[in-house]
Amino acid sequence: MPIVNYTAREITCKIVYCGPGGSGKTSNLLHVNNELPEGRKGKMMSLATEADRTLFFDFLPLDLGMIAGFSTRLQLYSVPGQLFYEATRRLVLQGVDGVVFVADSQARQLEDNIESLQDLHANLAVHNVDARRLPIVMQYNKRGLPAGEIMPVDDLDEILNFRGAPSFPADALAGTGVFESLRAISQMVFQRLDTSNGAPR
Ligand SMILES: Nc1nc2c(ncn2[C@@H]2O[C@H](COP(=O)(O)OP(=O)(O)OP(=O)(O)O)[C@@H](O)[C@H]2O)c(=O)[nH]1
Numbered sequence: 001m002p003i004v005n006y007t008a009r010e011i012t013c014k015i016v017y018c019g020p021g022g023s024g025k026t027s028n029l030l031h032v033n034n035e036l037p038e039g040r041k042g043k044m045m046s047l048a049t050e051a052d053r054t055l056f057f058d059f060l061p062l063d064l065g066m067i068a069g070f071s072t073r074l075q076l077y078s079v080p081g082q083l084f085y086e087a088t089r090r091l092v093l094q095g096v097d098g099v100v101f102v103a104d105s106q107a108r109q110l111e112d113n114i115e116s117l118q119d120l121h122a123n124l125a126v127h128n129v130d131a132r133r134l135p136i137v138m139q140y141n142k143r144g145l146p147a148g149e150i151m152p153v154d155d156l157d158e159i160l161n162f163r164g165a166p167s168f169p170a171d172a173l174a175g176t177g178v179f180e181s182l183r184a185i186s187q188m189v190f191q192r193l194d195t196s197n198g199a200p201r
Pocket residue numbers: 019020021022023024025026027028052053054055078079080081082141142143144145170171172173174
């Protein structure tokens with residue numbers, strides 16, 4: 001659940017970008033970081049290997065300003081997608097309020113997408129999070145690659161999006177779909193806050 005501090009009138013929500021290695025999670029955060037003005041964001045922290053793979057996690061704090069009398073912050077994290085960083089993924093998912101699942105649209109990455117989705121569900125179960133109730137949006141990234149290399153959005157939706165979550169085509173390098181995904185997951189997280197017990201009034 002989001003952390004609500006009634007005394008300081010602050011709300012902090014944690015959004016985690018998940019998905020297989022190289023799907024574009026760090027690229028999403030980099031685009032957000034590049035586009036937002038200084039006053040709206042803190043310092044992005046990123047730890048990558050030489051091959052650009054995230055080694056630990058990325059972190060980007062955003063300041064949304066005042067909402068319903070509360071100063072509201074979003075913390076964006078991206079997990080390392082490569083399979084052997086399981087322990088880190090589990091750690092980062094602790095206390096998650098919403099997930100952006102960044103799938104790689106390339107046909108040859110389908111198995112990796114499925115495996116990563118299963119890994120996400122397993123890690124949520126470890127934290128006793130009901131995956132069916134957790135806000136999630138699906139992002140089908142790398143839509144700018146040649147049509148012969150990527151799967152149609154409808155096929156990705158049918159295979160990966162069994163929950164019928166909102167889904168967005170994206171090109172994280174060009175920035176397409178990045179803010180659409182972020183806006184959608186933020187709205188879902190805040191809606192849930194609004195309807196849960198103890199919500200700010
Ligand atoms: N063509 C294309 N390349 C992309 C896109 N998004 C990311 N990439 C490239 O894919 C590679 C991996 O992107 P990252 O953002 O580092 O992927 P990641 O999901 O953070 O990877 P891990 O940290 O290893 O899990 C980089 O070379 C990016 O430039 C996209 O939309 N289109």
